[in-house]
Amino acid sequence: MKWTETETLCSHCTKPIRKCKKKKQVWKQLLNNSYNAWLLRKTRDVPNTYGLYCISANDEDEILYIGYSNRSVRTRLLAHTGGYDRQKIGEFLKGEDLKEFSISWVNEKKAECLEENFIDFVTLKQGFRPRFNLKRGRSC
Numbered sequence: 001m002k003w004t005e006t007e008t009l010c011s012h013c014t015k016p017i018r019k020c021k022k023k024k025q026v027w028k029q030l031l032n033n034s035y036n037a038w039l040l041r042k043t044r045d046v047p048n049t050y051g052l053y054c055i056s057a058n059d060e061d062e063i064l065y066i067g068y069s070n071r072s073v074r075t076r077l078l079a080h081t082g083g084y085d086r087q088k089i090g091e092f093l094k095g096e097d098l099k100e101f102s103i104s105w106v107n108e109k110k111a112e113c114l115e116e117n118f119i120d121f122v123t124l125k126q127g128f129r130p131r132f133n134l135k136r137g138r139s140c
């Protein structure tokens with residue numbers, strides 16, 4: 001893995017991404033708002049609005065996937081966990097016990113711009129790229 005060797009610059013503040021205040025702030029929010037994936041269908045807590053979201057595995061404490069929706073985080077997460085998603089993360093979660101996974105989200109308007117830079121940021125933080133972020137995310 002060569003991710004940590006190259007210094008990616010933030011497309012917004014042009015600092016190295018690990019020094020980007022915005023990313024640090026979003027990261028903190030995602031870590032602090034961990035929510036059991038099993039509750040997604042049981043409650044209305046996950047909002048029908050734009051944002052960046054994250055799916056992680058509880059036992060490994062591993063971030064599996066970072067995504068964004070410019071319309072509804074809720075709809076996207078329902079798809080990923082509903083068994084009908086054609087993306088790899090959806091195929092992986094199919095038939096899994098959702099209680100073993102966590103989701104979190106941040107209402108962030110520039111989420112589509114943040115996505116790829118944020119995946120790079122998470123890659124630095126956890127030491128490897130989220131397993132199910134196979135394609136490059138969007139960036140502006």
Ligand SMILES: [Zn+2]
Nearest residue numbers: 010012013020
């Ligand atoms: Zn930045």
